[in-house]
Structures are given as C-alpha cells and as structure tokens.
Amino acid sequence: MNFAVIFSGQGLQSSQHIHEIKMLAQKHGLSTQLKTLFTQLDLAASKHDAIFSNQIAQPFIFSLQYLRWLDIQEDLPEPEFFSGYSLGEASAFCCSSTLSFEHAFELISTRANMMSQHVEHAACSMAAIQGLNKQQLLPLLQSTHTEISIRLNEMHYIVAGTVQHVDQLIAVARAQGAQHASQLKVSVPSHTAFLNDAAKQFSTYFNTLPSSQMRIPIISASAGQKYYTHQQAMTILSEQINHPLDWQFCMESLQEYQPDVIVEIGPGNALSKMIGEFMPAVQIRSIDDFSQVDGIKQWISRFV
Incomplete structure (x- = not known):
C-alpha cells in the first residue's frame, strides 16, 4: 500500500480541538512544554474568534497536528x-524532522510572530474567490491592490490584502460573476509580497536552528517538488511566506506518486474533499471525520 499523510492549514480550528490537545499532551508527556499555549487557548476560547488570531492559531494548529501524528504513527504504515497546505507544510516538516518538540514549537511560534509583526500596522485579511479564472481575476487584483496567495484550481483562488481592499475585491468579484467570494478567518496575508521582510527574517532565524534529518520526504505546495533535507526545507518554507502556493500543482504531483490511501491531519477535512474530488480512486479520510482518533486507525486497517 502506498500511504501518504497531509496536514491542513488554518481556518477550521475549534474549541473542541483545545480539549483534544490537552488530552494528547498529557498522554505523551508534553503538558509542561505546552502550559503557556494552554493558558492562551483558554483565554482565547472565551473570546469570539480569538483562536483565529495568527499568533495563537499557528502554534495551536501545529501542536494539534504534531500530537495527532505522535499518537497514530506507531499504528500506521510508514x-x-x-504534504501540507500553508502552515500544514511547516507542520509536516516538524513531524518529519528529528528536531526536538521544543525546537519545532519554537519554529512555528517564531514563524507566526514574524508574520504578524510585519503587518501589524495594517488590518489584513484573506478571501476565497471561486468562479473566475486567472485572466479574469488579475485586473481585479490590480485595481484593488490585492494578491493571489494560493491557487486551488483554475477557477478557485485564495487572495490577500488589507481588509478594506479585500472587501473591495469581494464586491467587484461578485459583480463580475464569481460564484463564491467570501472572507476567510485568517488575518495575515500569507504567501504574498506583504510579507517580504518576514520571509527574510524567518530565513535568517531558520539558519540558527540545529540541523536535522528528515525521516519522511515532503511534496511541497510551492511547486510540487519533493524534498528530503533540512536545507531544502529551510529554503522552501522561508520562500513560501512571501510567494504564492499552487495547491492544484501540488495535487497533480501527489497523483503522480499514486497513493492508495491518504490521511488528513486536520483541523477540518477541506483537503480530503479537494483531493477526493481530484483523485476519486484514492481512499482518503481526515481524522476529524471520526469522533475519536482511534477511528482513523481502524479505517486504515481495512487497507493494510
């Protein structure tokens, strides 16, 4: 069986995932290392949408994904x-790498802080635009000073900019016939030139980390390339901060490796749905499809 694991990005985290992190951290002896995060999450859970704040969301989602992988890996095939979508690719690297959990958590937290700091002077947001091709979309981006962040397919894009400009883009996209145009629960214009300075700073920081080995290769969402080393990861993950991702091309690369079974380590199951539509012959499920994490293990056991 050709088996693969994909890691989702931001936007579908919930308070239910906070309880899961605490349970898994206690099970795997990482509660002390995550004590500060737990305090932040408990405070955020009491405030509307605070768990979507970038500086909380990134370490929150990474910790969930790392702990989930730690919990299921011994019961799954190698x-x-x-692969990973946006933040998910950084999580994938940390789960593949021989870096300690402490260094991995620091990496993700530093990434979040640097990205937030370089846009704190302007309120920013992201939006999903569906139903316009790139040629139709580009003039609208130019007129509203927004940028493509991620290509999901030929007719579906994630865009970013200031809140005011993204709102303008949503309005003109709808007027031009977009089937869907709505704001996302992400406050940092990831994968755009808005974060040029953050990308340079992150690259410098990444270079100070202990060198590590990657145990499992990663197919990147940047250009679908497969990489195997710490040095390659440093270059790719740094460049992703201020360059758009091409998830469509990534899925095409995934298809070339002919996986039989794919597990999505969420939050959410958005990637499972996209990949399932793109590769209908592949068996794919997300951990969030099951009420308990053991459900994904039982599901995979049907194919081993």
Whole structure:
C-alpha cells in the first residue's frame, strides 16, 4: 500500500480541538512544554474568534497536528511522503524532522510572530474567490491592490490584502460573476509580497536552528517538488511566506506518486474533499471525520 499523510492549514480550528490537545499532551508527556499555549487557548476560547488570531492559531494548529501524528504513527504504515497546505507544510516538516518538540514549537511560534509583526500596522485579511479564472481575476487584483496567495484550481483562488481592499475585491468579484467570494478567518496575508521582510527574517532565524534529518520526504505546495533535507526545507518554507502556493500543482504531483490511501491531519477535512474530488480512486479520510482518533486507525486497517 502506498500511504501518504497531509496536514491542513488554518481556518477550521475549534474549541473542541483545545480539549483534544490537552488530552494528547498529557498522554505523551508534553503538558509542561505546552502550559503557556494552554493558558492562551483558554483565554482565547472565551473570546469570539480569538483562536483565529495568527499568533495563537499557528502554534495551536501545529501542536494539534504534531500530537495527532505522535499518537497514530506507531499504528500506521510508514508514509511514502507528507504534504501540507500553508502552515500544514511547516507542520509536516516538524513531524518529519528529528528536531526536538521544543525546537519545532519554537519554529512555528517564531514563524507566526514574524508574520504578524510585519503587518501589524495594517488590518489584513484573506478571501476565497471561486468562479473566475486567472485572466479574469488579475485586473481585479490590480485595481484593488490585492494578491493571489494560493491557487486551488483554475477557477478557485485564495487572495490577500488589507481588509478594506479585500472587501473591495469581494464586491467587484461578485459583480463580475464569481460564484463564491467570501472572507476567510485568517488575518495575515500569507504567501504574498506583504510579507517580504518576514520571509527574510524567518530565513535568517531558520539558519540558527540545529540541523536535522528528515525521516519522511515532503511534496511541497510551492511547486510540487519533493524534498528530503533540512536545507531544502529551510529554503522552501522561508520562500513560501512571501510567494504564492499552487495547491492544484501540488495535487497533480501527489497523483503522480499514486497513493492508495491518504490521511488528513486536520483541523477540518477541506483537503480530503479537494483531493477526493481530484483523485476519486484514492481512499482518503481526515481524522476529524471520526469522533475519536482511534477511528482513523481502524479505517486504515481495512487497507493494510
């Protein structure tokens, strides 16, 4: 069986995932290392949408994904490769790497802080635009000073900019016939030139980390390339901060490696749905499809 694991990005985290993190951290002896995060999450859970704040969301989602992988990996086949969507690719690297949890958590937290700091002077947001191709979309981006962040397919894009400009883009996209145009629960214009300075700073920081080995290769969402080393990860993850992702091309690369079974380590199951539509012959489920994490283990056991 050709088995793969994919890691989702931001936007579908919930208070239910906070309880899961606490349970898994206690099970795997990482509660002390995550004590500060737990305090932040408990405070955020009491405030509307605070768990979507970038500086909380990134370490929150990474910790969930790392702990989930730690919890299921011994009961699953060895993956042929990992892949990840936005933040998910950084999580994939940390789960593949021999870096300690402390260094991995620091990496993700530093990434979040640097990205937030370089846009704190302007309120920013992201939006999903569906039903316009790139040629139709580009003039609208130019007129509203917004940028493509991620290509999901030929007619579906994630865009970013200031809140005011993204709102303008949503309005003109709808007027131009977009089937869907709505704001996302992400406050940092990831994968755009808004974060040029953050990308340079992150690259410098990444270079100070202990060198590590990657146990499982990653198919990148940047250009679908497969990489195997710490040095390659440093270059790719740094460049992703201020360059758009091409998830469509990534899925095409995934298809070339002919996986039989894919597990999505959420939150959410958005990637499972996209990949399932793109590769209908592949068996794919998200951990969030099951009420308990053991459900994904039982599901995979049907194919081993």
